[in-house]
Structures are given as C-alpha cells and as structure tokens.
Amino acid sequence: MIYKRRLDRAATLAITFASLSASFSACAEKSNADLAKSLSNPVAALISVPFQYNYDQNIGPDDDGHRSTLNIQPVIPISISEDWNMISRTILPIIGQSDVFPGAGSQTGTGDTVQSVFFSPKEPTASGWIWGLGPVFLLPTGSEDELTADKWGAGPTGVMLRQHGPWTYGGLFNHIVDFAGDDDRSDISSTFIQPFMSYTTPSAVTYTLNSESTFDWENDDSAVPINAIISKVIPIGGQLFSVGGGFRYWAESMDNGPEGLGVRLQLTALFPK
Numbered sequence: 001m002i003y004k005r006r007l008d009r010a011a012t013l014a015i016t017f018a019s020l021s022a023s024f025s026a027c028a029e030k031s032n033a034d035l036a037k038s039l040s041n042p043v044a045a046l047i048s049v050p051f052q053y054n055y056d057q058n059i060g061p062d063d064d065g066h067r068s069t070l071n072i073q074p075v076i077p078i079s080i081s082e083d084w085n086m087i088s089r090t091i092l093p094i095i096g097q098s099d100v101f102p103g104a105g106s107q108t109g110t111g112d113t114v115q116s117v118f119f120s121p122k123e124p125t126a127s128g129w130i131w132g133l134g135p136v137f138l139l140p141t142g143s144e145d146e147l148t149a150d151k152w153g154a155g156p157t158g159v160m161l162r163q164h165g166p167w168t169y170g171g172l173f174n175h176i177v178d179f180a181g182d183d184d185r186s187d188i189s190s191t192f193i194q195p196f197m198s199y200t201t202p203s204a205v206t207y208t209l210n211s212e213s214t215f216d217w218e219n220d221d222s223a224v225p226i227n228a229i230i231s232k233v234i235p236i237g238g239q240l241f242s243v244g245g246g247f248r249y250w251a252e253s254m255d256n257g258p259e260g261l262g263v264r265l266q267l268t269a270l271f272p273k
Contacts, residue, residue, distance in 0.1 A: 032204035032233040032240070035270055039231075039242055040168035040198040040206060042159050043087045043120040043132040045077045047271040054248075056258035063259065065100035069093050069111070079122075087118040087132060095147050100256075109143030116157045116174065124162075131160045136174040138188070140181060151181035153188050161196075169197040189217040204233040206244070216254065224252040227264060242268040 038044040052071040059065035076088045093111035100107075120132030136157035142148020153176040161170025171194060178188040196210035208229040215222045231244025245265040253259050 033200055033202050035240065035272060036204040036206045036231070036233045036242065037163065037166075037168065037200045039233075039268065039270075040196070040200065040208070041130060041161060041163065042075075042089065042172055043077075043085070043118050043130065045079075045085055045122070045273070047076055047273075048242075048268050049074045049271075050242075050266055050268040053265040054262060055264075056248075056250075056262040058259035059097075059100050060256050061102060062099075065098060067095060067097040067100060067258070069095050080119075083122055085120050085122055086134075087120060089116040089118070090114075092141065097146075101146055104146055107144045107146045109147050111142050111147045112149055113139040113141045114174075114176075115139060118157065118159060120159075128164065129160060129162050130170075131158070133158045136176060138176050138178070149178075149181070149188060150185045151178035151188050153178040166200050167198070168200070171195040187218050191215040191217065206231050206242075208246075211251075214254075219255075221254045222252055223250070223254045223257055225250050225258075225262070229264060229266070231266065231268075233270070240270040240272070242266070242270060 035046070038046045039048065050071070050073040052073060054069045054071070055066070057066045059067055070093070072092045072094065074090050078086045078088070080086045091114045094109070095111045096108045098106040115137045117134040118132030119134050120130070124130045134157055136155055138149070138151065138153030140148050140150050140152060142150070155175040155177055157174035159170065159172040161168060173191065173193050175191045176188060191214070193213045193215070194210055196208065198206050198208040200206045208231070209227070211224060211226050213222065213224045225248045227246060227248040229244050229246035231242050233240060233242050245263070248262040248264055250257070250259050250262070
C-alpha cells in the first residue's frame with residue numbers, strides 16, 4: 001500500500017514537471033516569436049545589433065566586378081518621455097570590392113555611414129498603425145576614394161507600419177541632399193524607399209519580402225533590388241540571436257551597378273529589456 005502511494009506520488013510529480021516544462025517551453029517560444037516580430041518593426045523598443053552581409057556581382061561597365069558588404073546596424077531605442085521613444089539606427093558598411101571601376105583594382109575598407117533618428121509614439125494609433133519621423137544624416141566615413149561620396153548630407157526620414165496577427169507590413173523612406181564636402185564630387189539628391197512585408201510563425205521563424213529602392217535625382221537613375229529572407233530567433237550560448245539568409249534580385253540597376261542575383265546573410269544580437 002505504501003509502495004503504491006509512493007508510485008502515485010512519483011507519477012503525479014512527473015506529470016506536474018512535464019506540464020511545467022511544456023508551459024515554460026511554450027512561453028519561451030512565444031517570447032521568441034514576439035522578439036522576431038519586433039525585429040520586423042524598425043522603431044520597436046528593442047536594442048539590437050544586426051550584422052548584414054550582402055554579396056553582389058556583375059558590377060561595372062564590363063559586368064566583371066563584384067562587391068561584398070558587411071553592414072553593421074545597431075538600433076538603440078531611448079525613452080524620452082512617458083509617450084515617446086527616440087530610436088537611433090546606424091548603418092556602417094565595411095566593403096570589399098574588385099574590378100568595380102576600370103583599372104582601379106580592389107578596395108577594402110569602410111563606406112559612408114547613414115545615421116537615422118526616429119521619434120515615435122510608444123503606442124500605436126487607434127487603428128493600429130505604428131509610425132516614426134526624424135532626420136537622417138550621411139557621414140563621409142569612407143576609407144578609400146572609391147568607397148565614399150566624400151559628401152556630408154542630411155534630410156528627412158520616416159516609417160509607417162502595421163502589425164496584425166503574424167503579419168507586419170509597411171514602408172520606410174528617406175531623402176538625402178548634400179550640403180558640404182568635396183566640390184569635385186557629384187552632388188547628392190537621393191531618395192530611399194523600402195516597402196516591406198513579413199510573416200512570423202509561433203516558432204519564431206520570419207519570412208520577409210522587401211525592396212530597397214534608391215532614386216538618384218541628380219543623374220535620373222534608380223536601383224530596385226527585391227529581397228527574400230528567412231530568419232529565426234534562437235539562443236546561442238545564453239545570448240539570443242536572429243539568424244537568417246536569402247537572395248536578392250536586381251529588378252533594376254543604376255548604370256554600372258549590380259545585376260542579376262545577389263546573396264544576403266544576417267546575424268542579429270538581441271537585447272530585450
């Protein structure tokens with residue numbers, strides 16, 4: 001009888017432990033899915049440090065150039081009042097390229113930095129829209145003549161999106177005009193438009209489709225790459241990361257710009273509050 005009671009107790013404890021483990025696992029998956037969905041929001045209150053690698057080819061007048069770009073893109077939200085956040089988004093490219101310019105050979109170093117600052121309400125609108133506005137700056141941080149526009153620029157930037165269930169959709173834009181720099185370099189009047197759409201599963205896998213179009217008003221030229229990316233939030237050594245990759249297709253390219261297919265890989269360190 002005593003032995004039977006002990007067995008019943010042990011079975012009850014095992015069932016309770018299994019239930020708690022399943023509950024904790026479900027909570028962890030939900031938390032990771034929420035983080036994955038936050039990554040689809042450029043003005044989310046989430047500190048993240050993305051490392052985005054891009055490979056493009058068929059560059060230059062003879063289409064024999066290629067370029068590798070590692071974009072380091074820290075995103076830092078700062079609470080500035082009870083109702084507003086300020087979000088800093090930096091893009092610092094590290095570039096390695098070859099045969100992009102005839103007779104110039106290869107170059108490796110930093111490119112020009114794009115620094116955006118968004119002011120965004122902490123709560124969505126009554127209809128569920130999330131938005132942010134602010135300034136964007138172009139900083140001539142390129143380490144080689146071939147890797148920099150050698151111009152200082154500034155302009156407006158903005159983002160608007162909606163998250164409904166597993167879906168996120170919206171767009172981001174900026175427009176940069178130069179105001180200082182090397183007078184011998186080409187003037188800058190450039191618009192960037194990024195429509196995006198993503199779907200996040202309960203297991204924290206996100207499927208993203210976007211375009212990162214650039215319109216050069218000075219030279220009446222444009223580039224329209226279309227990106228398809230799959231990513232997942234996972235823990236690595238106690239640290240949460242989003243790991244992903246995919247392809248891009250240059251639907252339209254500027255003169256002597258990339259053509260055909262390219263590759264994108266990304267690793268994002270997440271620091272939830």
